Amino acid sequence: MPGDDLYPPFLKHRNISRIEGNVLYITDRRKLPFSHEEVACRSASEAASAIKDMVTQGGGPLEVALNALLLTYRNGDDVEEAVRVLAASRPTNTTMSRTLCGIMERYRSGEDMEELVAGTFSYYDRLYDAVSDTGSSLISDGDGILTRCFPEHTFLLSVYKAARDGRRAVVYVPETRPYLQGARLTEPSLRALGIECYLITDAMNAHLMAEGKVDKVMTAADLVLSDRTVVNKVGTLSDAVTARYYGIPYYAFCLSPDTSRTADDIVMEERDGEEVKRMMGVRTASDDAVALYPAFDMIRPELVSGIITREGVI
Amino acid sequence: MPGDDLYPPFLKHRNISRIEGNVLYITDRRKLPFSHEEVACRSASEAASAIKDMVTQGGGPLEVALNALLLTYRNGDDVEEAVRVLAASRPTNTTMSRTLCGIMERYRSGEDMEELVAGTFSYYDRLYDAVSDTGSSLISDGDGILTRCFPEHTFLLSVYKAARDGRRAVVYVPETRPYLQGARLTEPSLRALGIECYLITDAMNAHLMAEGKVDKVMTAADLVLSDRTVVNKVGTLSDAVTARYYGIPYYAFCLSPDTSRTADDIVMEERDGEEVKRMMGVRTASDDAVALYPAFDMIRPELVSGIITREGVI
Numbered sequence: 226m227p228g229d230d231l232y233p234p235f236l237k238h239r240n241i242s243r244i245e246g247n248v249l250y251i252t253d254r255r256k257l258p259f260s261h262e263e264v265a266c267r268s269a270s271e272a273a274s275a276i277k278d279m280v281t282q283g284g285g286p287l288e289v290a291l292n293a294l295l296l297t298y299r300n301g302d303d304v305e306e307a308v309r310v311l312a313a314s315r316p317t318n319t320t321m322s323r324t325l326c327g328i329m330e331r332y333r334s335g336e337d338m339e340e341l342v343a344g345t346f347s348y349y350d351r352l353y354d355a356v357s358d359t360g361s362s363l364i365s366d367g368d369g370i371l372t373r374c375f376p377e378h379t380f381l382l383s384v385y386k387a388a389r390d391g392r393r394a395v396v397y398v399p400e401t402r403p404y405l406q407g408a409r410l411t412e413p414s415l416r417a418l419g420i421e422c423y424l425i426t427d428a429m430n431a432h433l434m435a436e437g438k439v440d441k442v443m444t445a446a447d448l449v450l451s452d453r454t455v456v457n458k459v460g461t462l463s464d465a466v467t468a469r470y471y472g473i474p475y476y477a478f479c480l481s482p483d484t485s486r487t488a489d490d491i492v493m494e495e496r497d498g499e500e501v502k503r504m505m506g507v508r509t510a511s512d513d514a515v516a517l518y519p520a521f522d523m524i525r526p527e528l529v530s531g532i533i534t535r536e537g538v539i
Numbered sequence: 540m541p542g543d544d545l546y547p548p549f550l551k552h553r554n555i556s557r558i559e560g561n562v563l564y565i566t567d568r569r570k571l572p573f574s575h576e577e578v579a580c581r582s583a584s585e586a587a588s589a590i591k592d593m594v595t596q597g598g599g600p601l602e603v604a605l606n607a608l609l610l611t612y613r614n615g616d617d618v619e620e621a622v623r624v625l626a627a628s629r630p631t632n633t634t635m636s637r638t639l640c641g642i643m644e645r646y647r648s649g650e651d652m653e654e655l656v657a658g659t660f661s662y663y664d665r666l667y668d669a670v671s672d673t674g675s676s677l678i679s680d681g682d683g684i685l686t687r688c689f690p691e692h693t694f695l696l697s698v699y700k701a702a703r704d705g706r707r708a709v710v711y712v713p714e715t716r717p718y719l720q721g722a723r724l725t726e727p728s729l730r731a732l733g734i735e736c737y738l739i740t741d742a743m744n745a746h747l748m749a750e751g752k753v754d755k756v757m758t759a760a761d762l763v764l765s766d767r768t769v770v771n772k773v774g775t776l777s778d779a780v781t782a783r784y785y786g787i788p789y790y791a792f793c794l795s796p797d798t799s800r801t802a803d804d805i806v807m808e809e810r811d812g813e814e815v816k817r818m819m820g821v822r823t824a825s826d827d828a829v830a831l832y833p834a835f836d837m838i839r840p841e842l843v844s845g846i847i848t849r850e851g852v853i
Binding site: 435 | 726738780784824830836
């Protein structure tokens, strides 16, 4: 049975979020791997605030939102309102909001909320398993793979399954400023899975490619549009453009393309530039400096070699 | 008269290094802009160790080495040995070692060491002035310019002179991990000169280019070979490659091309990966992580639109 057992520690469901009594505990990813702390939320709006504050990110908000919806239901609070505030907490990645809307539709037509949420968790476990089967099939023995940010279940399981089958890749992990998801989450997760990996700073992508160390670029995607436009952590566009120059393919993992939107009507989240002037609470620039923090890159289809889905590479 | 008066605070000679009595004080750039601390050196080998430890970098080692040589001479110590240890302290940037060798040649043929060192300082002041006249001429009003690391006198004076002449540029400054020279040195220096500038993380280069915000990429160069190959801070290759994709010119400033070397026989400094796992003394990754720190990129001539020299753009 695929799922939780295979996941590295930071991705086990209970280590992303968990309900105990009437409290939702969210693991504070900003503190990993140095300490395991949880943020306690008693309502969907508290959970939405935690998501906005980057307590969890990537695929984390989806699981948090499922648990927050369940808690709201168990408390007899307004589930419609819960879905509204949760969906608004991450405007760019629309997987969470589309998933919540799908649940609500079935809930309104009489299905049981407990079963809907449990079924959604196991749906994603099966989806991660299927998508990573596709991802694994792209990896050859000895591949050097550049990734970006925290590419979570699909990428991590892909390199894990490939290694299990005798095709061992080496992964290069940009630290991913300002929140250091690469340094703090991806690198330890790969190491926990027994994968050889090297931490680099964010602008070493072209350097490694020029040295011939990178055979593939593979990242998660916060959003994939039906025309194969990929939206992912800022820096991914730099990876895709440099990969194109060096003749290296760029692949993005996709859980579910968003067929309802085009590049013109998605919301590209701009976060507060002040976040760029700190690192784990330590000041890295003058207080008077003005910093920019566009959180996401949009990678046009001409730079994307393939989208890795449960149905194969498209 | 060009020179010290025009320089932003961090580049004034006395703020790079100074001799007082028989001690050479080097400003610790690792602490700027948060505190102004100096490292005291009593010999050329202590100065060489400080350079290796990144107490100063970029053009700093040149000025430190000149003062260290002068101090060695004044103390009656072995100047030949001083030049040897200083030249070995930064293997990639050869300007310092070539300058020291030139001084020694003239010293051996009877010239006065005090005058030789003073003359070299003013030679570089005039050179910075002339090169920045060329750089300034490339800047148009409203230009968005992406730089990298701390591009020092030539770039800073170029944007300053252009602005003085009514052609105001906006500069985007990558923070430049792991030492944050962009965040700590470049951004405050541009602000001190009255230039509009924005701090970004290291992999936002393509993002800004895709948005149409970047008209030129301009960096310093630790080394320029006679075939126009540029060596500069890691990340510069990513800038040059992404600029090429978006049709944006890449220019490097050059004080003196190294005509004695080709791309095959220069030493590309590999620093300790442990430096990537810290930021200003704070741990950013697991102790068990393995990090890479190739310090420099080599940018091949086909990616270089022009070398900015005292004689013009070549």
